[in-house]
Amino acid sequence: MNKLGKSLPPLASLLPFEAAARLLSFSRAAEELNLTQAAVSRQIRALEDDLGIALFQRRNRAVFLTDAGRELNLTLGNALRDVASTSDRLRGVAGKNEVVLLCQPCEAFHWLMPRLSNFHQQYPEIELKMVTWANPLTDFQGYFDVAMQSSNRDHGLHPLLFTAADEVFPVCSPAYANGRTLPIALDGLHGHTLLHHDAQPVYQLEWDTWLARFGVDVPRQARGLAFDSYSLMLHAAVEGHGLAMGWRRTSQRMLDSGVLIAPFSQSVHLDNALSVYRRHGQARREEAGLLVAWLKAELG
Template identity: 35%
Template structure:
């Protein structure tokens, strides 16, 4: 049976330098030797030496050195995932033991639509639940690399399988046409999906986030109209929904985002037909970030308040 001292010697033999691992994690997370050096308060040359030492000790390259960028190799990616998760656990333990500070700041990264429709309306409830929380909202695309963004939690829509963080399911999603009560009163209820295709449609630009547009929605429900009647096209989904509220036409409604507007009657659902998408919303903790009690509580809040059906 190994003694504690023998076990410690074993760790030191297998792990040549904890400093090198810390500096490697910073470079991998930030994607830059220079930025990592600034964060760590050391020189770029010192960081480069530590990473080179780690590569020599392991006998593999951890980064591809490109012309003006670096990229993790497959071995580097495997090491980064383990190191980042381990550092996250250590940071979480420190936070639990120390009890945290009196005021706790949390940086939440979401798209503009998610924060506008789902987070901001629920802030009073969050404040009652977490009076010490200092929330900072930052706008991110769902595809933003979390290693290059200073966030504690990111909300993403997709498969839940990402290399830059650990994801937790928030809720699934379905999509259906919505309009304002005033538009419905003025134009009457469509009798078929083909009638909806002929009505005044509001479109928002397709993005890299995986959201469907009107053409994809009709394909998913098995309808192939000869043409779609677009009354308005918007770059932002928030603008498309605002236009629908003002009675400009019919927009595609993402149920989880528009729950409060539907419940309040500012928007109405036009048909029972909907598309239940295969992707879902996830809370993602970037590798290297601690899962603190306040972080876990925030994820529960997102899942409960924002996920209300």
């Protein structure tokens, strides 16, 4: 008797459910899966009917997971990631002398790119493939050997290998600072434009949380500009549009070249700012081990 087949819900409904649960939107799930919203809604309704319980609360064109929906989403997400990992390994996504590094766009562009030649000189036999991903590691469905992301982001079951420190402080262009009293006082931000990085989840320190470390609130009178890209926010700072929250690792080259300056005397040190992970379920590969050792030395 096929007990597994009798226990499993309709398999065609699992991917629509996973996408809708991850995106909290039937329409966005339909767009991602190249289906109609009605088709996604039907599949999820069939899944709920099969289980005999509501998985979503539907309110005013918005959907939210119920407790049962969250439980199923956690189990299903882990199972699908395991299947994807095994499938990628069987496909041989990363061959011998190849290694895939997944990292956030800001670290890839501002920190990793200037160091790539160092890696290639040290390991000329290894082909390093870079993949950038702006969302938390748990949302990534592709293949990687090693991943690097901000420590406050969800990493699921992917094992943590090590963390690295960083320093956070405001930056601006010399032109923006021209004619202003330096260093800028923490309580003197009223007439300034604050540049914000609008990321989900938010970075460990943004203007509000950085100022809170010193017992100061963001002034209501301060103007603000928001960007969905850290690199774009830094470019706006270089162009003189305001004050940005800079991270030492990703802004150091611009500070060294003089296109950015640090106009405050205060900074915040984070012991565990950046984290490096190994792919869950991945067999240990020599190429990946060499990359991890290199990253640890460079980040140290």
